[in-house]
Amino acid sequence: MKLNGVADLPEIRPGDDIAALVAERAALEPGDVLTVASTIVSKAEGRTADLADYPVSGRAQEIADRIEAVAGEEKDPRFAQAVLEESTELLIDCPFLLAETRFGHIAPNAGVDRSNVPDHDLLLLPKRPSESAKRIRAGLAQQGIEDVAVIVTDTCGRSFRHGQRGVAIGWAGMPASRDWRGEHDRDGHELGVTVQSVVDELAAAANLVTGEGAGGTPAVVVRDWEFGDHAGSNELFRAVEDDFVRQALREWSFDDT
Amino acid sequence: MKLNGVADLPEIRPGDDIAALVAERAALEPGDVLTVASTIVSKAEGRTADLADYPVSGRAQEIADRIEAVAGEEKDPRFAQAVLEESTELLIDCPFLLAETRFGHIAPNAGVDRSNVPDHDLLLLPKRPSESAKRIRAGLAQQGIEDVAVIVTDTCGRSFRHGQRGVAIGWAGMPASRDWRGEHDRDGHELGVTVQSVVDELAAAANLVTGEGAGGTPAVVVRDWEFGDHAGSNELFRAVEDDFVRQALREWSFDDT
Numbered sequence A, B: 001m002k003l004n005g006v007a008d009l010p011e012i013r014p015g016d017d018i019a020a021l022v023a024e025r026a027a028l029e030p031g032d033v034l035t036v037a038s039t040i041v042s043k044a045e046g047r048t049a050d051l052a053d054y055p056v057s058g059r060a061q062e063i064a065d066r067i068e069a070v071a072g073e074e075k076d077p078r079f080a081q082a083v084l085e086e087s088t089e090l091l092i093d094c095p096f097l098l099a100e101t102r103f104g105h106i107a108p109n110a111g112v113d114r115s116n117v118p119d120h121d122l123l124l125l126p127k128r129p130s131e132s133a134k135r136i137r138a139g140l141a142q143q144g145i146e147d148v149a150v151i152v153t154d155t156c157g158r159s160f161r162h163g164q165r166g167v168a169i170g171w172a173g174m175p176a177s178r179d180w181r182g183e184h185d186r187d188g189h190e191l192g193v194t195v196q197s198v199v200d201e202l203a204a205a206a207n208l209v210t211g212e213g214a215g216g217t218p219a220v221v222v223r224d225w226e227f228g229d230h231a232g233s234n235e236l237f238r239a240v241e242d243d244f245v246r247q248a249l250r251e252w253s254f255d256d257t
């Protein structure tokens, strides 16, 4: 398995055709997986915003005031308002915001980003990242490049562990997971680990090449990796009924007394 | 960046020298990262066990009875006992066990595994996986292979998302994370994402090659990846004070009424 960053992509602007820009720079082959950082997908889709676009609601003001009191540094209530407008549920509202996006991904600040956005204050996540992935995949097909899976990635924290990792937020042309149910281990027993979230693993792998800084390699080509002869599953985001961490967070609140 | 599975490793037995077995089969080079599945580290360290080794405490019986009632299938209280003995805290006790291991990793069943263990019922995680990684690294040095980082991996679920992914549980010869604090984005702003957990990303990448089944490729060589010129951090497991999910889970309990 090999990973190569796509070199020399320009600063992405609204309306840019990511598939065409990548196809000009990388000799994609059938079976490749192309990962694309959500940052450039959002830029191409015009998902930038400015703090001035977010008149502050009472709830946003309350959130910003409380975090400000706890953190001891100024918080812009318009940022809290942007996060509220991007989410369907706030799981943590203090001392930071953990929110579910409209497409089911749970991330700090609903993935609203303040880095790598020229001329604007904020970059929102793509509205429907799997549809973005599908469009990029269709764009590649238009360039004569068939049978390439596309993963839209973001960088995100993880419960119980420090630090952030690459994760998949949208995908097309492959299932999200290898389903090992019914397969067997070396001794013929049923497997304990049953569903391997390969889109997340591919996103994490790609993030090792992408990095977080000014490096400018938001697209990575994965070659010679095979999904293999397994069943596939397309469910990545948990529903609340079987999400115990979410249930617990709904009942919890930060003790700032 | 390239990943290659180490071919033809035998069934690992107590006392086996993993460094030597790998060195015989892979031409490691300075700068490589070697990932090793905890399964074979545990086998080499004799971390197998049998259900009969675990006389059932009242707490284990209670846990098994409750899960059995909820899940509607038989649960062996000796397995619950094994998990209790491997952990320092149970974060979820129903409808499944989520526990913190003695070395700080939080995993279902404290990582106690029933797959890929011949002649025994259970495979426990290595006692101190970072020390295991250090020993393997020292073993490689003894074979004349210097400057190879070693990561001990497991496969583990993730909050909010379906499926399991490769994660790092021990490492040696490299920091756990790239610390981007103080670095800047493409527009000269401070970065929002600050700590990139590269050992987890490497473990996830390797897991794409390893898989979960009978494939038999528990060691993977990562070549042409560079940590780069960043500060490093060695903290991977969160302390409870800044772990809000753990705090929330402590207060939560499954509603089985």
Ligand SMILES: Nc1nc2c(ncn2[C@@H]2O[C@H](COP(=O)(O)OP(=O)(O)O)[C@@H](O)[C@H]2O)c(=O)[nH]1
Residues within 6 Å of the ligand: A008, A009, A010, A011, A012, A013, A037, A038, A039, A040, A043, A113, A115, A116, A153, A154, A155, A210, A211, A212, A213, A214, A215, A216, A217, A218, B186, B193
């Ligand atoms: N060529 C190019 N690289 C970009 C652009 N925007 C961001 N990047 C790079 O893309 C990578 C990922 O950026 P990041 O903000 O971490 O994306 P995220 O993980 O999706 O939030 C970094 O290497 C950035 O330098 C762009 O418009 N053009």
Ligand SMILES: Nc1nc2c(ncn2[C@@H]2O[C@H](COP(=O)(O)OP(=O)(O)O)[C@@H](O)[C@H]2O)c(=O)[nH]1
Residues within 6 Å of the ligand: A186, A193, B008, B009, B010, B011, B012, B013, B037, B038, B039, B040, B043, B113, B115, B116, B153, B154, B155, B210, B211, B212, B213, B214, B215, B216, B217, B218
């Ligand atoms: N060669 C060899 N492969 C093994 C052995 N035990 C497990 N494996 C393989 O190692 C890989 C990872 O096994 P798994 O049980 O998922 O490890 P974990 O992720 O650390 O819990 C799979 O491809 C197994 O087939 C062994 O003793 N020898």
Ligand SMILES: [Mn+2]
Residues within 6 Å of the ligand: A038, A039, A111, A113, A154, A155
């Ligand atoms: Mn982002």
Ligand SMILES: [Mn+2]
Residues within 6 Å of the ligand: A154, A155, A211, A212, B193
């Ligand atoms: Mn990123």
Ligand SMILES: [Mn+2]
Residues within 6 Å of the ligand: B038, B039, B111, B113, B154, B155
């Ligand atoms: Mn395991």
Ligand SMILES: [Mn+2]
Residues within 6 Å of the ligand: A193, B154, B155, B211, B212
């Ligand atoms: Mn595994």
